[in-house]
Amino acid sequence: MSNASLSPENATLQFLRSLRHPTRLLVAISGGSDSTGLLIALHQALRDNSFPHVTLTAATIDHALRGNSAAEAEDVARLCARLGIPHRIRRWHGEKPATGISAAARNARYRLLADAAVELGATLILTAHTAEDQAETIAMRAARSDDHGAAGLAGMADAVLYDRRIWIARPLLACRRADIRRLLSDSGTGWIDDPSNTDTRYERVRTRQTFAGTGLPALDPQPAARRLALSARAADRLRSHAKAIAGAVLQIAPAGLAEPDDDLRHALGAAIATVGGRVHGPGRDSMDRVMAFLRRPPGGQLTSGRTVLAHGRDGLFVLRENRGILPLAIAPGEVGLWDDRFDIANLSDQLLTVEGDGDSPKLVGHLPPGLARLARKGLPRVSRGDDGQPVAPHEARISARIAPYDLFLPRFDLQLADAMATIFGRDGYLPPPF
Template structure:
């Protein structure tokens, strides 16, 4: 299965990985390969092209895109080199440039956002329906090592590392077919084909954490291993949490989660996963609660003593009837949208201004309680209602439900920009609970089913 490599002796040949990916892809398919010019991406492009020549798939089209981040003087010329290679291979190629001012801090994260945005736009222009990137086992080991270094002494786990399939912006799946392959084997393949690649000097710059980690790993006699069932176990917990959500949780007005008391006695791993992600969604945060804050909330719930706690921007209101979760009222900034603009307000609602005048979005305050059922606890109703979006037309005022000029929809901060296939089951169940459409399914056959069954076996052996 894609991305489930374990260690050095469990690697996959790049050629086999490319062939397996093409065989598992749902047809018809138009693949957009993200090609920087480095050995990994050039190798992925060439191997896919070679596979399609050796084992033709008439319903598969191959294109390529290079993202010029404009961060180095050589980047434009490197994109030209990639375009020339694509021309020789008979592959359509486009270059997209990251325009505008670059941030002074968080540059790598901003570049990643821009890269995927530009790649997604390119798929729309070319008619592609899947993006592939050339992340390797080396990248995976570096990622896990970096995450492990950030953990406190004795703190367990480093997560799943790089996911083998990620849905970007709810519109296009990004697949990483080479996660079980070593970079040296990709380079050997290219050398045998007499195809060169470009070495980015930033890959040797110790200013970057990943470069420092790469150099450290190079000194080790035995490389660390990738957890065998990390992704499969995560997918299984996601599926179990989806069942828990369906059985025990009601979402009111996209602002108040009501969790019935029996649901609080669920398996600890499932409850932790579900509450962490619910907190992120209701609090408008891209990430769930950290381990220590999550532990404190679980301890609070476990005591079964009615009361309130606040964490991650969410109020946890525990009562004899169950747990009620809602956004706290502090730190909510207004959002102003010009005609035709769209944006995300407070990380929780996507607002589209389809009118002819600008609008401001702000908390509803006392007036928002009317959107929730009066049978719910009064304090929870007023807290949840107060943080619902209220639309003010600059030059006139209207309520949230007046007409279709301004469109308001729930937004899931931890999932709507980058959703790993490990979290897809839970995210889809959450979408149904909030009255949204399910997410786009991965364009691969058998991947989720296979991993879910492996993960279920793993959890059944007591590894949760």
């Protein structure tokens, strides 16, 4: 996006025209101006039946963090009832964490929105992030990094796949807040001002106040385009040169290491995150060490992101480091996430225990003996709780988790995520509906 911005009406029409097939939308509406404006813009665009294949629903997440949040959610419900839009309120129950409340609230919000989407039969969730939100996000990421080429400086993606099950799109990323509020004023619709939006304890609020004095910076579309292209090239490299061994070790053939450029760096970041069970790849300094290690002649090992990287004549092996691998108990009928790397479903009627030091015949002949021993430490061994005996194949289902993408997958990285899923024997990710 450049200096030019879209009106919310035009942005909404562009988005609706992009939808490929019948879609039931769920608008995440808090009652604030941005989300209310998104709802009104969509309602106006759909009311003349110009898009008969699109229907509209809405949901409000009450985080229960302020005393009047329940009343505000009811105000939104009344607005939706007046407009004839099906609406649900979902409340974040339970104790709230003493630290990391913003991240916890975000995770709860998307989990509850996805559940509401299932109840309402929605196939796509919409959030009302704006040009201001994008500029703030980029500015905050830039302040934490001295790498002007960092992938995060692409900002928020226009869409994110949540939990492998539903896409979340941001139709108003090119819209200014003032234009959204103009739309609301023209339609006679009010909104709720959240007091947290002026609380300077939050980094985003401080950044927003800085922009209030300096003006919103121009947003360059090139970083997003570069990130999309970089992820596509990294995906091609992995498809051509990488394979998984026993679902836990990634091997990149020597030909895949021949040009240690940004494509390889991006691919390795995703590989290390996946094998290490991390949501994010290693930081810049750690990746600098990895790339320097690969520029040297083959031989030796390096640790990074809970993984061991072994570089030899057969290429690069990435496997789980032998530390911090904790046991997990899984009740009958439940699914547990072990070591952030394997989803394990208990299909039996007994408690199952998962520990390291598993085994696989696929390790024999595919890894040097020393690496095979280390790899076993990172393989799951599933046993019955009553007698400690290994489970039969029908008693547990084990699947590799693609940690950097299985919960939140930005559309930038869809090709890279699909390549990683294929390598580790998982189904591809849900394609976006636009």
